[in-house]
Each structure stands twice: as C-alpha cells, then as structure tokens.
Amino acid sequence: MSLRLPLISAVMASAGLLLFISSRWPASLRYRYDWCRGIALQWLVAAGGCVLVLLSDVRYHGYYFERSIRPGDLLQVRLEEPVQAKKKTLKTIAAIRYVISGNTRVPAKGRLLIYLQIDSNAMQLRQGDQLLINSNTVPVSRSGNPGAFDYRRYCAWQQIYRQAYLQSSAWQLLHEQDECFVRRWLRESRIYCLQTLQQYIGGREAALAAALLIGYRYELDVDMVQDYTNTGIVHIIAISGMHLAMIYGALLWLLSWWPAHRFSDVTKGTLIIVLLWAFTLLTGGAASVLRATVMFTFLTLGRFMLERHTNVYNTLAASAFLLLCYEPRLLLDVGFQLSYLAVLSIVVAYRRLYYQWQFDNKWMNKCWDMTALTLAAQLFTLPVSLYYFHQFPLYFLPANMIAVPLSTVVLYGEIVLLITGRIPVIADVIGPLLKIIMQCMNTLVAQIGHWPGALIADMHIHLFSVLCLYACIGGLLLWIIHHRRQGLQLTLIAMTCWTTGEMFLRLNEQHQHKMVVYNIPGHTVVEMVNGHRIYSVAGEVMADALYDRYLKPAHVVYGATYRGMVNTCVEACTFPGFRVLAVGNKRLVVVDSVLPEMHPEKKLRTDYLLLSHNPHVDIRQLEQIFDADCYIFDASNTLRNIQQWKSDCYVLTLRFFSVPDQGAYVVNF
Structure with a gap:
C-alpha cells in the first residue's frame, strides 16, 4: 500500500489538474478537446475506485489483529455463521473483536476461518456466541491444483486471510452478551423462522424452505442441491432478486387499498423500504439481494415520494455504483455479476422477444411470457456462467417453467406460515401442504436432471x-x-x-510438457502432461470421487484426451527405500520409506526429490546421498514432518517446495 497509494494519488492529482486547467480554456477549445476532459474524468473515477479498494482492505487498518498479536496472546471472537459439520471437523467464520495480552484487552478487527475438533460442546455453538481462542493462525489453505477452485482467493475477497484449527482444549465459550438491538433482533427472528419451518414442515423440505425464504443454506441436502444445479435452477434455492421482487409485489398488493394521498404515499413508501431492508438484513445481505433492494428503494422513492418514473438503466447503474462504493470487492462476486447481467439482459431483450409472438389463449400467452423471460435472462449470463461453472444445463427452460411457479407458491405460503406460526390450527394445515408442494417440485426437478444429456459439463473457456x-x-x-x-x-x-x-x-x-505433483490430502499423485496425453508417473489409483474432485479439472484444463499407464512413459529403477523415475528429460526420485545406511562415493544426481507418505528420513541424510535441485514434500506427509523438513532445508540452504502450503507443484520442461 505504501507504494500504490502515492501512485494512485498522483494519478488523481493529475486528472484533477487537467480538469481544472481545461475548465479555464476558451469555449471553442473546450469543445474541440472535450475528449480530454472525458479521459481525465474517467481517470479520476478509476483512481477513486482503487483508493476505495485499498482503504477497505482490513489488512491496512490500524486495528487489524495481525498487527498487534504476540506469541501467547489470545483472541476474543464472535461467530458470524452457524457451525457446519464437515467430514473430520466443524467449520465456521468468526469476527475478531479483541486481542488479549495478559490483563490487557485491545480492540481488533479481522475475520478468521475456524475449524473445530468435533465434540459435544462444539456442536452446541451457535451464531453470535463469543469464544476465547489462541492466536495460532495460518494462511487460508488452497489446493493449487490446476483447474481447481482457488479457495484462498475466494476467502480473500471476503477479507478472510487466516485460519485456525482448534482442539477441544484450545477454545473457551464466553458468556458475554453485547449485541446491539438490531443484531439481536435479526438473530432471534432467524431462529424463529428456522424453528417454525422445522416444526410444521420438517425433513429436508424444511431446509429447502429456509433457503427459499431467508437464504439459510447450511442444512440443505447435497443431492438435492446437485439436482437443482444440473437443471440450471440453483437460483431458486439461493435467495436472489427474484425472491425480493415477489415480496415487493406482495407489499404493493397489500397496500393497494390505501387511498392515494401525499402523506399516505410517503408512509407507504417508507413502510415498503423499511420492510425490504429488514428482509435483506434477515437474509444476510447477499450481493443479488442488495442489488434488488437498492433498485426497489430507488423505484419506491421515485413512485411514492418524488412522484417520478425512473429510468431502469440509470437505476441499475446507480445501485451498482452505490454498492461498489460500499464494498468494492463485490465487483468480483459471482452473484453480483450474474444478478446485474440477468437484470440487464431482461431489460434489453425480454419485451422485444415477448412481442415476437402473441397468443389469443390466455394461458398460452402466460406460458410464452414466462418462456420469453427465462430465455432473455440467459442472454448476458451465459458467458459468465460458462466461465465460472464450466457447464450448461440443457433443460433449464422446462425446469424453470416448473420450479418458478411452485417456488412462488411456497414463498408466499411460508410468509403466511410464519405469520400464523403461533396459531397451530392454521399452521398445521399450511405446513404439510407446503411440504407436499416442495416434495413434488424436488421430484420433478430430479427427474429432469436425470434426462439424457441434461448437463453438458467440462466446458472450460478462457x-x-x-x-x-x-x-x-x-x-x-x-x-x-x-x-x-x-x-x-x-x-x-x-x-x-x-x-x-x-x-x-x-x-x-x-506442445505442452509438464510434471504435476498434486495436492491431495493423504495421497501421492504425480502426472506427466505430454501434449494431449497425461501419464501417471507415481502414486496410487484414485477412486472416482477423488478423481472427479482433484484430477479431472486439471485434465480438462490441459485438454487431455488420453490417460496412459506408468509403464508407457517411465523407466523406473527401484532401490531399497526409494525409486528413480525418468519424467521426460528430468529425473525424479521418490522416497517413501526408510533409507538404508548408504555412503556413496558420488552423490546420485536428480532434478527433483519427492518425500512421500512420511518416510523416517533426515534431510541431512538425504543431502549426503542425493544432489537434488529441489526437495518436494507432498500432501501425503503430516504437517509436523513437513515443518521439520522445512526447518532443516532452511539451515542447509536447500531449495524446497511444500505442496500442502504452496499448492500443487507444476513444472514445465
């Protein structure tokens, strides 16, 4: 920041100076060189955006926790998300509130990714609880495998740069309650919604209902989410602008009885805006919901308070500008991009497409209306969807035609259920009806998702x-x-x-020639890429689930059309404790067991030395046997062993690469 901020300031000063000078030009000169003023103004806006990005980065804040922690300090944190059960741990995100050093408590800021050891106490933690934890944090991990999702970058755009693994003895629950009224009201409202839906709907449909209404997706069934993804309607179970548009329409309908009057219009507008923002806060403020809320706020202000009709393009641009001023990182949020592109696509193409055909039959006309809307929304979102998700659901149109009307009924029914939740006689009727509707919707979506050719996958585009x-x-x-x-x-x-x-x-x-050491926890996989062919050099055979998760994305990125066996491209020499492999024009030594006592007259020359599956070896012993350009520690080793090997390499000034820390090792040759 010390270098970037002065550079940005210089650009802003130059642009401002150019604007000031050009304003003093004669009228004829200003008209002729008006493009200079336009360029200067664009520079000023762009530089201002860069300043906002830098200033909003919590790492540059004076209270960022990493600036003040010392060994032995403690952190007081508040859980921002519910605790989610993973395979071996519990996961949540926490906001850091204080750094505690001895008897001193210093206010601090930052967010932390926390993994907890599974036990009964950790399972009882709830969103909003405050914990006292140690300050031993590490950077957010990432696989770094070619074609894999960059989780570290994803967390960084949410201002999460560190993570911590806490055993049962490494944290303590604090009984402090210092939530503000709004935060406490939102937490209690969310709890009431979840309890009511679970009580009267139950099962996995209750989780779907919570996702539809308040964006609570932590308990969704994995197979059900995959069905919705395969049919291109995952936006149904992700709270979005569509849901807010339904609520906005319902509010207009409910308040339509109120006679039009200056005072009543202002009251109606204020009530609608307050309810929309309350719902947005209740759902957690996703990017798509924020976009819709800001847009509907502008529409409400123009209609009820200013008595003006707004231009939809201006409203769209103004909402994007305000949201990016609030959080510049939203620009790279996938939901933010898809939300604005979908609205822009509908505005541009929907009406023109709809008026291409008109039907005398009322229901046929409504069906075509929905079809035109669905097709128009795909116009600008398709390239971005292919870029991020690398797949295209072929039957998105019939899936939308079924799921959108049913989800609309479910959403309005859930609102009625929450209102009547304290009246069991009514709620006992509404809840089962909603469950039946959602079961029908899930069944139909699952059937569409299993039609032949339902999903065109592996569409990797740049x-x-x-x-x-x-x-x-x-x-x-x-x-x-x-x-x-x-x-x-x-x-x-x-x-x-x-x-x-x-x-x-x-x-x-x-013409590509690469060697890839993959980052797969507990496994060793080394592959050689030769053109469109990929050969397995070292490691075990991967199960289908592991192959799809770790290896398949890399094969798609490299355009691999053939997978060869190890003996088709590698001449392997096996010695006690290690193997020597020829990878293209490079030599790779794999050490995966105890080495015998060896004192060679001449060191064995190798390009890469790979330590695999926790061999009981010492770096000093290896250095006496091998002359290696680079030591590689793959993800089949424990972190404790890797840390010891790294320390030894630092002392001996040896070049090394830690796959669990730095991601997959990819070398071109």
Missing part, C-alpha cells in the same frame, strides 16, 4: 473467449434491434478472433 462471446451478443443485438450493419460486422470479427484464439490454444496444448 476470459478472452468470454469477451468474444459478449462482442458477438452485442453485435447481434445491434444488428437485430437497430438494424445496423456494423453489428453484423462486429459479430463476424468477434467470431473470427474467438476461433483464432482457440486455434492457438490447441496448438499450445499439443
């Missing part, structure tokens, strides 16, 4: 391809809507660039 796709879409819209021949020319140019880029990419793939 950012350049995304830009070309948007250029094609923009050109087609310009040609079809405005009848501009330049739009067709732009489309053809974009398609040519896209095809040329893909051709160069495939040519590069044919």
Whole structure:
C-alpha cells in the first residue's frame, strides 16, 4: 500500500489538474478537446475506485489483529455463521473483536476461518456466541491444483486471510452478551423462522424452505442441491432478486387499498423500504439481494415520494455504483455479476422477444411470457456462467417453467406460515401442504436432471473467449434491434478472433510438457502432461470421487484426451527405500520409506526429490546421498514432518517446495 497509494494519488492529482486547467480554456477549445476532459474524468473515477479498494482492505487498518498479536496472546471472537459439520471437523467464520495480552484487552478487527475438533460442546455453538481462542493462525489453505477452485482467493475477497484449527482444549465459550438491538433482533427472528419451518414442515423440505425464504443454506441436502444445479435452477434455492421482487409485489398488493394521498404515499413508501431492508438484513445481505433492494428503494422513492418514473438503466447503474462504493470487492462476486447481467439482459431483450409472438389463449400467452423471460435472462449470463461453472444445463427452460411457479407458491405460503406460526390450527394445515408442494417440485426437478444429456459439463473457456462471446451478443443485438450493419460486422470479427484464439490454444496444448505433483490430502499423485496425453508417473489409483474432485479439472484444463499407464512413459529403477523415475528429460526420485545406511562415493544426481507418505528420513541424510535441485514434500506427509523438513532445508540452504502450503507443484520442461 505504501507504494500504490502515492501512485494512485498522483494519478488523481493529475486528472484533477487537467480538469481544472481545461475548465479555464476558451469555449471553442473546450469543445474541440472535450475528449480530454472525458479521459481525465474517467481517470479520476478509476483512481477513486482503487483508493476505495485499498482503504477497505482490513489488512491496512490500524486495528487489524495481525498487527498487534504476540506469541501467547489470545483472541476474543464472535461467530458470524452457524457451525457446519464437515467430514473430520466443524467449520465456521468468526469476527475478531479483541486481542488479549495478559490483563490487557485491545480492540481488533479481522475475520478468521475456524475449524473445530468435533465434540459435544462444539456442536452446541451457535451464531453470535463469543469464544476465547489462541492466536495460532495460518494462511487460508488452497489446493493449487490446476483447474481447481482457488479457495484462498475466494476467502480473500471476503477479507478472510487466516485460519485456525482448534482442539477441544484450545477454545473457551464466553458468556458475554453485547449485541446491539438490531443484531439481536435479526438473530432471534432467524431462529424463529428456522424453528417454525422445522416444526410444521420438517425433513429436508424444511431446509429447502429456509433457503427459499431467508437464504439459510447450511442444512440443505447435497443431492438435492446437485439436482437443482444440473437443471440450471440453483437460483431458486439461493435467495436472489427474484425472491425480493415477489415480496415487493406482495407489499404493493397489500397496500393497494390505501387511498392515494401525499402523506399516505410517503408512509407507504417508507413502510415498503423499511420492510425490504429488514428482509435483506434477515437474509444476510447477499450481493443479488442488495442489488434488488437498492433498485426497489430507488423505484419506491421515485413512485411514492418524488412522484417520478425512473429510468431502469440509470437505476441499475446507480445501485451498482452505490454498492461498489460500499464494498468494492463485490465487483468480483459471482452473484453480483450474474444478478446485474440477468437484470440487464431482461431489460434489453425480454419485451422485444415477448412481442415476437402473441397468443389469443390466455394461458398460452402466460406460458410464452414466462418462456420469453427465462430465455432473455440467459442472454448476458451465459458467458459468465460458462466461465465460472464450466457447464450448461440443457433443460433449464422446462425446469424453470416448473420450479418458478411452485417456488412462488411456497414463498408466499411460508410468509403466511410464519405469520400464523403461533396459531397451530392454521399452521398445521399450511405446513404439510407446503411440504407436499416442495416434495413434488424436488421430484420433478430430479427427474429432469436425470434426462439424457441434461448437463453438458467440462466446458472450460478462457476470459478472452468470454469477451468474444459478449462482442458477438452485442453485435447481434445491434444488428437485430437497430438494424445496423456494423453489428453484423462486429459479430463476424468477434467470431473470427474467438476461433483464432482457440486455434492457438490447441496448438499450445499439443506442445505442452509438464510434471504435476498434486495436492491431495493423504495421497501421492504425480502426472506427466505430454501434449494431449497425461501419464501417471507415481502414486496410487484414485477412486472416482477423488478423481472427479482433484484430477479431472486439471485434465480438462490441459485438454487431455488420453490417460496412459506408468509403464508407457517411465523407466523406473527401484532401490531399497526409494525409486528413480525418468519424467521426460528430468529425473525424479521418490522416497517413501526408510533409507538404508548408504555412503556413496558420488552423490546420485536428480532434478527433483519427492518425500512421500512420511518416510523416517533426515534431510541431512538425504543431502549426503542425493544432489537434488529441489526437495518436494507432498500432501501425503503430516504437517509436523513437513515443518521439520522445512526447518532443516532452511539451515542447509536447500531449495524446497511444500505442496500442502504452496499448492500443487507444476513444472514445465
């Protein structure tokens, strides 16, 4: 920040100076060089955005906890999320409130990813509880495997940079209650919603109901989520702008009896805005919900208070500007991007598509209306969806046609259920009815998800391809809507660039030669990439689930079309305690057991030395036997052994690479 902030300040000062000087030019000169003022203004806005990004980074804040902790200090934290059960641990996110050093308690800021040892006390922790923990934190881990999801980067955009694993004796529950009224009301409201839904609906449908209503997704069934993902309607179970639009429409309908009057309009507008923001806070304030809330706030202000009709493009741009000023990192949030692209796509294409066909039959017209809306929403979201998720649900249209109406009924029914939750006679009727509707919806969605060819997977595209796709879409819209021949020319140019880029990419793939040591906990896997062929060099055979999670994304990225066995490309020499493998024009030594006492006259020359499955060896012993360019510690070793080996390498000034710490080891040759 010490270097970037002065540079950004210099850009802002230059842009401001240019704007000031240009304002003193004669009118004729200002008109001729007005583009200079435009460029200066863009510089000023962009530099201001960079300043906001830097200033919003908690690491540069004076109270960031890493600036003040010392060995032996404690951290007082508050749990921001419910505790989630994983395979071997419990996971949650905590906000740091104080650094405790001796008898001193210093206010601190920051967020921490916490993994807890599973026990009865940890299972009883709830959102909002405060804990006293030790300050032994490490950077957020990541696999670093090619094509894998970068979890460290994902956490960083949420301002989470450190994580901690806490055994049962490493934390203590504090009985402090210093929540503000709003936070306490939101927590109690959320608890009431969850308890009511569980009481009157129950089962996995209660978890689905909680996700539909308040965005509580921590108890969703994994198979059910996969069914909704395969059919392209996962937005149904992720609280979004669609849900807020339903609530906004319901509020307008409920308040339609109120006679129009200046005072009543202001009261209605205020009530709608308060209820919308209360619902947004209750759901946790996801990016898509914030977008919809800000937009509906502008619409309400214009309609009920200012008596003006707003331009939807201005409203969309203003809401994005305000949200990015509040949190600049939302720009890279997938939900934020898809939400704005979907709304922009609907605004641009929905009406034009809908009026292409009109039906005399009322229900046919409504069906076409929903179809046009669904198709229009896909126009601008498709390239981004392919870029992030690498798949395309082929039957998204019938799935939406079924799930959207049913989920609308469920959402309104849940609101009625919560209102009548204290009246068992009514709630006992509504709850089972909602459960039956959700069971029907889940069954239909699951059946659609298992139709032949329901999901086209492994569609890996690069950012350049995304830009070309948007250029094609923009050109087609310009040609079809405005009848501009330049739009067709732009489309053809974009398609040519896209095809040329893909051709160069495939040519590069044919000439690639890599060695990859994967980061798979408890396993050793080393592969060699040779063109479009991938060979297993060392390690065990992966189960299907592990292959799909760790290896398949890398094979898709590298364009692998063939997987070979170890004996097709490797000449292996086995000695007591280690193996010597030829990987292309490099030599790899794998040490996975105890080495015998060896005192060679000449050290064995190797490019890479891989320690696997916790061999009882000492780095000094290895250094006397091997002349290795790089020592590699893979994820099959314990962290304690890796830490000891790293310390020895530091002392002996040996080059090393720790796969669990630094991610998969990829080398080109």
